[in-house]
Amino acid sequence: MRLLVLSRNASLYSTSRLVLAARSRGHEVTVADPLHFQVVISRGRPAMFLGDRLLPAVDMVLPRIGASITNYGLAVVRQFDLMGIPVLNNAIAIARSRDKLRAMQLLTKKDIDVPKTVCARTPDSVDAALDFIGGTPAIVKLHQGTQGIGTMIADTPQAVTSLLETLWAMGQDIILQEYIAESKGRDYRAIVVGGRVIAAMRRQAKKGEFRSNLHRGGLGVRVDLPKEYRQAAIAAAKVMGLEVAGVDMLQGRDGPKILEINSSPGLEGIERTSGIDVAGAIIGHAEKFLARRKKRRPSRDPVVEAEQRNTRVRPTELARAGSTGRRARSGG
Known part of the structure; x- marks a missing residue:
């Protein structure tokens, strides 16, 4: 398998672990920054340049799209979708999970429990x-954000109003959520791969902090999730359409409440806490995913394959080639 990992930094723990896991299974791996791609729009022939070269042929794309490059990152992932290259996860699924309000709307439509949530826009x-x-x-959240960034707590109505007015003045859309006191600063992170929970941990916020994210200093402990929590995590990932997901859950009075779903979950904390080879599980699922896709669809266009092996082609040359092809088809 020729695997392309989209990542801003090849030395990041999660990226390097995925590369190591793939190469140990005999796969060819390339890591590329999503911002270095040029999306080429051409009728009937979508293409992708990496720098000034047409992207060599790849069999599978594994995106690790950070929140700071969501818009362009999604455009790149969407282009791979259009080119018929399997992507784990696809652009639609990433976009759903990245928008916190949209994610909550989709989850509750499927009767999956979440904290009480309100989207407000006026004082x-x-x-x-x-x-x-x-x-x-009350919990105040920006529509988009990961690793606890953009999540705040307000202790009084006056503090809520002041915080919201400040964020609105900055052009931010926000959501308000109930504070789940019974969670006591704890939450659960489940890693779902291919419809199965393969690893889980309980996270405890450090003293004086309400966010339990490990990036915020939280402490992770390996845990065997109760069946109810496993089912909730799997259902949440399925609603988003994610093949790989990190699902965060709180313990409510009536069972688990889905807090957030991450399409590019960090691997360092969960692997070190659980002792489970999560990267290997992701690559193993990528192999199965690709095999299923090959059975469902015809092989790639040989013309596209030939073009992708042609390494010094400029975008302008591709445009001229597309124009020539259209004239030939029209008899001009």
């Missing part, structure tokens, strides 16, 4: 929103 709506979620303390 006169704050009181009603707080009444619905049970008052303060």
